[in-house]
Amino acid sequence: MLKVTAETRLVGVIGDPVRHSRSPLIHNAGFEALALDWVYTAFPVRAGDGAAAVRAMRVLGIEGLSVTMPHKDAVAAAVDRRTPAVDALGACNCVAREGDELVGHNTDGDGFVAALRAEVGMDVAGVCAVVLGAGGAARAIIDALGRAGADRIIVVNRTAAKAERAAELSDRGRVGSLDDIASADLVVNATSIGMAGGPSPAGIGLDPALLHPQQVVADIVYQPLRTPLMVAAEQAGATVVGGLGMLLHQAAAQFELWTGLAAPLEAMRSALDHPC
Ligand code: NAP
Numbered sequence: 001m002l003k004v005t006a007e008t009r010l011v012g013v014i015g016d017p018v019r020h021s022r023s024p025l026i027h028n029a030g031f032e033a034l035a036l037d038w039v040y041t042a043f044p045v046r047a048g049d050g051a052a053a054v055r056a057m058r059v060l061g062i063e064g065l066s067v068t069m070p071h072k073d074a075v076a077a078a079v080d081r082r083t084p085a086v087d088a089l090g091a092c093n094c095v096a097r098e099g100d101e102l103v104g105h106n107t108d109g110d111g112f113v114a115a116l117r118a119e120v121g122m123d124v125a126g127v128c129a130v131v132l133g134a135g136g137a138a139r140a141i142i143d144a145l146g147r148a149g150a151d152r153i154i155v156v157n158r159t160a161a162k163a164e165r166a167a168e169l170s171d172r173g174r175v176g177s178l179d180d181i182a183s184a185d186l187v188v189n190a191t192s193i194g195m196a197g198g199p200s201p202a203g204i205g206l207d208p209a210l211l212h213p214q215q216v217v218a219d220i221v222y223q224p225l226r227t228p229l230m231v232a233a234e235q236a237g238a239t240v241v242g243g244l245g246m247l248l249h250q251a252a253a254q255f256e257l258w259t260g261l262a263a264p265l266e267a268m269r270s271a272l273d274h275p276c
Contacts, residue, residue: 142166
């Protein structure tokens with residue numbers, strides 16, 4: 001049973017809304033598995049208060065923060081130092097202490113790449129990837145795919161100007177169309193289409209005949225666990241990856257930044273799979 005004392009180290013997630021977050025579940029399972037006297041909670045922080053939350057972290061001695069909507073940009077601007085990924089993206093999803101400095105990281109893209117490796121053994125070096133979407137998650141994935149050596153990164157998005165800006169994140173990026181899916185090794189849905197309560201699954205508008213058994217099809221949406229795209233990809237014989245792996249691996253990277261210890265992935269995954 002969790003026992004919080006004056007020695008307990010505190011980390012948490014800031015966001016609005018944030019009470020639905022699965023991050024406390026994942027991180028507290030990790031702390032428990034390693035018998036660390038750490039606790040992770042959720043802080044509902046209103047839009048506009050991201051920089052104040054960073055100041056609070058300094059004042060209260062909070063060890064680290066996960067950062068979710070709508071604070072990723074404001075926190076990126078408020079930290080003492082940023083990783084190259086945060087500089088490129090202008091968005092930060094994790095703050096960690098390094099000595100006296102608060103450093104802004106973005107673990108989303110690398111978490112996605114790590115999930116592909118862990119779940120289906122895919123190394124993205126040399127692959128042709130089609131990324132559907134150009135929002136915050138898509139941009140992090142495009143940046144990480146580029147750094148991990150993807151050969152071509154083709155961005156397909158409803159709003160053309162956003163697709164252009166996202167494709168510029170990598171020198172191997174370009175804007176494309178849904179037809180590019182037929183020649184892709186990796187197809188990623190990084191839009192909110194397919195998410196429970198989100199835009200209609202018909203919104204992607206892709207022809208399932210473009211999917212085939214030589215592809216990996218990843219959907220980063222994790223509510224529901226099986227999205228319409230995943231069902232179509234399975235029917236086409238493709239290798240399918242759901243969104244929980246990215247959620248787990250981006251959290252594991254944060255855990256390691258804060259504690260300096262290897263994240264206990266099995267315990268953290270089990271907390272996601274069996275939340276009660
Ligand atoms: P975001 O910044 O709001 O971007 C949303 C993206 O979806 C944009 O590209 C947007 O296109 C597109 N989109 C939304 N509605 C659409 C519609 N009706 N038709 C076509 N395109 C539409 O959101 P985000 O933070 O990137 O998150 C995207 C999804 O990823 C969410 O479902 C989120 O839960 C999930 N996610 C998962 C993880 C994980 O760890 N698995 C991590 C982060 C996010 P426009 O540019 O044209 O508006």
